[in-house]
Amino acid sequence: MDAVEVHRHSFQRNRDWYIDQFVQHLVFLAGISAIVLIIGIFFFITKEGMAFLFGDVSMSEVFGSMFWEPSDEDAPDYGILALIAGTASVSGLAMIVAIPFSLGAAIFIAEFSSGTTREWLKVLIELLAAIPSVVWGFIGLSILNPLIIDLFDVPVGLNVLNAGLILGLMAAPIMTSIAEDALKAVPDRYREAAEAMGATRWQITFRVVLPAAKNGLLGAVLLGVGRGFGETMAVLMATGHSVNIPGSVFDSVRALTATIAAELGETARGSEHYGALFAIGIFLFVITFVINLSADLIVRGVKES
Amino acid sequence: MVVADSNVRTLSDPESTWHQRFHSSPMKIEVNDLTIRYGDTTILSGVNLNIRKNEIFGIIGPANSGKTSLLKALNRMDEFTPGMKVTGDIRVNGLDIRHVKNVYGLRRSIGVVFPLPVGLPLTVFENVALAPRLGGMNNRAELNIIVERCLRRAALWDEVKDRLNSLGSLLSGGQQQRLTIARALSQEPDLLMLDEFSIAVDPVTTMRIEDILKELRKEMTIILVTNLVQQARRLADRTAFFLNGECVEIGVTECLFTGQVQDQRTQDYLSGRFG
Numbered sequence: 001m002d003a004v005e006v007h008r009h010s011f012q013r014n015r016d017w018y019i020d021q022f023v024q025h026l027v028f029l030a031g032i033s034a035i036v037l038i039i040g041i042f043f044f045i046t047k048e049g050m051a052f053l054f055g056d057v058s059m060s061e062v063f064g065s066m067f068w069e070p071s072d073e074d075a076p077d078y079g080i081l082a083l084i085a086g087t088a089s090v091s092g093l094a095m096i097v098a099i100p101f102s103l104g105a106a107i108f109i110a111e112f113s114s115g116t117t118r119e120w121l122k123v124l125i126e127l128l129a130a131i132p133s134v135v136w137g138f139i140g141l142s143i144l145n146p147l148i149i150d151l152f153d154v155p156v157g158l159n160v161l162n163a164g165l166i167l168g169l170m171a172a173p174i175m176t177s178i179a180e181d182a183l184k185a186v187p188d189r190y191r192e193a194a195e196a197m198g199a200t201r202w203q204i205t206f207r208v209v210l211p212a213a214k215n216g217l218l219g220a221v222l223l224g225v226g227r228g229f230g231e232t233m234a235v236l237m238a239t240g241h242s243v244n245i246p247g248s249v250f251d252s253v254r255a256l257t258a259t260i261a262a263e264l265g266e267t268a269r270g271s272e273h274y275g276a277l278f279a280i281g282i283f284l285f286v287i288t289f290v291i292n293l294s295a296d297l298i299v300r301g302v303k304e305s
Numbered sequence: 306m307v308v309a310d311s312n313v314r315t316l317s318d319p320e321s322t323w324h325q326r327f328h329s330s331p332m333k334i335e336v337n338d339l340t341i342r343y344g345d346t347t348i349l350s351g352v353n354l355n356i357r358k359n360e361i362f363g364i365i366g367p368a369n370s371g372k373t374s375l376l377k378a379l380n381r382m383d384e385f386t387p388g389m390k391v392t393g394d395i396r397v398n399g400l401d402i403r404h405v406k407n408v409y410g411l412r413r414s415i416g417v418v419f420p421l422p423v424g425l426p427l428t429v430f431e432n433v434a435l436a437p438r439l440g441g442m443n444n445r446a447e448l449n450i451i452v453e454r455c456l457r458r459a460a461l462w463d464e465v466k467d468r469l470n471s472l473g474s475l476l477s478g479g480q481q482q483r484l485t486i487a488r489a490l491s492q493e494p495d496l497l498m499l500d501e502f503s504i505a506v507d508p509v510t511t512m513r514i515e516d517i518l519k520e521l522r523k524e525m526t527i528i529l530v531t532n533l534v535q536q537a538r539r540l541a542d543r544t545a546f547f548l549n550g551e552c553v554e555i556g557v558t559e560c561l562f563t564g565q566v567q568d569q570r571t572q573d574y575l576s577g578r579f580g
């Protein structure tokens with residue numbers, strides 16, 4: 001190759017350049033589509049709910065009243081207080097169930113198990129996380145429901161306890177997975193240093209690994225909470241779906257998400273009821289957004305330090 | 306500052322005669338026919354050596370010569386290292402460490418400093434207080450005394466006394482390495498093992514740590530694994546040369562460096578012909 005030829009080659013775009021540009025733009029589109037979609041969804045929900053938010057019904061009534069009777073023809077009520085109480089009580093109970101289970105499982109997998117046990121457990125937990133929520137709802141309806149009635153001698157087994165247990169079991173595998181990642185992210189040299197100092201396995205875990213992973217673990221818990229707020233199908237099936245501010249775990253409740261799922265198909269598009277459901281959607285969107293964002297920021301905080 | 310000696314004793318387990326004997330004096334170590342394998346690979350074969358009390362024992366040699374594995378065998382860290390198999394005889398103050406029931410007590414009496422500084426993600430204070438806490442001490446006043454004393458001996462107190470509650474992992478590399486030494490000292494060790502401690506440390510800090518080691522040898526036995534031949538010359542009373550899993554030669558450091566060597570390979574390594 002003489003000098004002139006080298007010159008010509010290096011100043012001409014070749015096939016590789018075009019392919020590179022094409023791929024770059026393609027992945028850019030794929031990447032930006034997520035952002036476009038989420039903004040699109042936000043605008044859609046907001047547009048549909050806006051009419052209700054700034055309509056005849058005052059917000060103090062929506063957030064202050066515990067009566068949700070949108071189908072009442074004379075004086076419909078759009079109070080979501082009871083629905084919020086339903087979602088919050090179920091999610092709260094679910095976290096009480098899921099946090100010890102998932103953190104315990106994550107600690108066992110990451111710190112105490114090894115070899116085949118660990119691999120099997122990880123596969124099983126991934127499998128658990130993949131069970132569709134309607135199946136969990138079905139378990140709540142057909143197994144937990146009679147069990148609760150028998151065990152506690154209550155008239156209805158579809159209640160906060162049922163849904164909380166189901167939701168807790170649903171959220172636990174995902175929380176376990178993320179918590180285990182957080183524990184795995186703690187460098188082995190920390191464990192080795194503590195071990196060389198004569199620390200037992202449990203002392204290493206409790207005094208070194210858990211403090212080092214605390215942000216990641218908190219992130220895992222928050223993602224579980226987010227999951228609890230957003231879950232629809234299992235909650236719809238297991239709560240009993242009656243509007244109620246629960247006095248005990250044996251009261252039936254209704255969740256925000258389940259209300260949208262159950263009623264949206266029956267409303268006239270553009271009606272007040274329709275708008276009210278979208279307003280609930282905005283509320284849920286904001287809550288899950290805040291929870292997920294803080295979870296993300298917390299987890300990110302781990303990586304930076 | 307006066308520190309009651311009883312503080313030290315509370316770190317040990319009074320039930321264990323093993324522990325008492327370990328704590329009775331700086332360690333004397335006899336290694337007989339030590340062989341270490343990882344799976345099918347032999348890392349160290351048939352090593353014999355004696356380490357005297359209050360001695361700084363240098364171990365030099367190129368990478369992969371089995372130096373770190375020897376240290377791991379000494380405090381029985383091999384049990385948590387998958388695939389690592391140790392055969393042979395290691396005696397500490399005449400007692401075979403294979404028969405130590407309280408392996409945690411054994412490890413507490415041996416301080417280890419790793420090549421890369423490991424500031425645990427705890428506060429500076431908790432980093433140093435960790436070993437006493439592992440031993441069951443929770444008295445804040447006593448912990449304060451121990452932490453200050455250890456940080457002073459590691460020449461770090463003046464730099465961190467105003468930030469004892471900030472994260473230890475945020476200190477600079479040289480500070481973290483001295484924090485590691487302070488942490489090792491908080492165990493009141495009878496043996497201090499340093500594994501290439503100066504690898505990630507600036508020369509000034511290295512010299513400060515070397516001065517600390519010279520002081521510490523009055524109270525404990527020190528094993529110094531180093532990749533710096535001149536560091537061994539500055540510090541070690543006797544030096545062993547390891548090569549490819551073999552202990553080629555052990556000699557009084559000054560003799561080795563003045564050419565009184567048994568083996569040509571030692572001469573070649575010391576004069577920088579390889580390694």
